[in-house]
Amino acid sequence: MAFTLEQLRGFVAVADELHFGRAAARLKMTQPPLSRQIQKLERVVGAQLLERDNRRVTLTAAGQVFLVEARRLLGLADSAPELARRVSSGASGVVRIGFTAASTYGVLGRLLNDLAAELPDVDVDLSEMVTREQVAGLLNEEVDLGLGRPPFDEEAFGNRLLHREALLVAAPVGHRLLELGRPVTAADLASTPVVMHSPTQAKYFYDLVARVAPVAAENTVHTVSQVLTMLWLVAAGRGVAFVPASAARLPIEGVAFVRLETSVPQPVELHLLWAKDSKNPALWRTLAVLERRAGRL
The missing domain is CATH 3.40.190.10 (Periplasmic binding protein-like II)
Structure with missing residues (x-):
């Protein structure tokens, strides 16, 4: 047998008021049914929760511990419907x-x-x-x-x-492509070592670069999947790389950027x-x- 929420509410009311009459009035019920609720609760719990006589009501040590958990359980029960509504609506x-x-x-x-x-x-x-x-x-x-x-x-x-964003060429500081004073074209990249996107792990960028600035196989010095790795390799002087414009936010020392000329201004x-x-x-x-x-x- 398990206790009910009504029994928990009755117990908490008595624990708050330390008086059955006032607790019953708070719960809008009479005192005898409230007393029976508490007795049933104590039987289910298997411990005396309240000490009562004609003059006063006090919590036992077990009752003090149980009161903490009773408040927690009632709080969960009271909040559960609202939580369910919020989850159903997508607000939670x-x-x-x-x-x-x-x-x-x-x-x-x-x-x-x-x-x-x-x-x-x-x-x-x-x-x-x-x-x-x-x-x-x-x-x-x-x-x-x-x-x-x-x-x-x-x-x-x-x-x-x-x-949407532009496609940039990342190059080591001092590279000739950075001195052109204009966007880089596919022709400017002839014979330039390139750190290329992986055709499997970074297929989107690989295909994009293949369309706008095809790289000869002999010019590909490395293939990697992450833009950050490409930039570190560029900083080490391994070659240039094609990266989205947002990559220019990364403060990699020794790397500068120039726009790649494309038929679509922001192809990424x-x-x-x-x-x-x-x-x-x-x-x-x-x-x-x-x-x-x-x-x-």
Whole structure:
């Protein structure tokens, strides 16, 4: 047999008032049913919680300890319906976000600040993932929202363009490309050693560079997947690299940047990506917030 919430409320009222009559009046009931509630509670608990005589009521040592837990349980019971309503509406809960490393250079921080301002009761769980890992995570319901690169399966996923930026050439300070006084063209890069994006781990950037400034295989000195690694290799003089404009925020000593001439001024895209059939209400509230604040990202 378990105790009931009504028994807990009766016990807390008596413990507060230290008087059965006043406690019964507070609970809008008569004294005999309240006394029976307390007796049943003590039988279930297996300990005397109150000492009472004709003159006064006091808490036993067991009653003092039980009172703390009774208040906690009542607090949880009272808050549970409101919490359930907030989770159902998306105002509370958890949103798991997968993001590419390059998105942390500017966009991710502002996005998280916007969510914290408008949805303070939604917890955000972050996982750094390349886009293909995000896609798998969305399909397996391991993440709710991705910050990734196209293309996507538009049958399975909803997506919205979140951010566009230019493609830059990162070069060691003093490199001839930095002295041109204009955007770098594909022709300027002939015979230049290049730290290239991995065709598997960084396929989006690899394909983008292949379209706008094809790099000869003999000019590729390294292939890596992370922009930060590329910049350290550039700083070491290993070659130049193609990076999104947001990478210029990274203060890597010995590295400078120049714009790459492209037919589209800002060819680098970052998209929000989500499963169309997601059952997480907090995801839809998150998307609504980001839609309203899209201009700030």
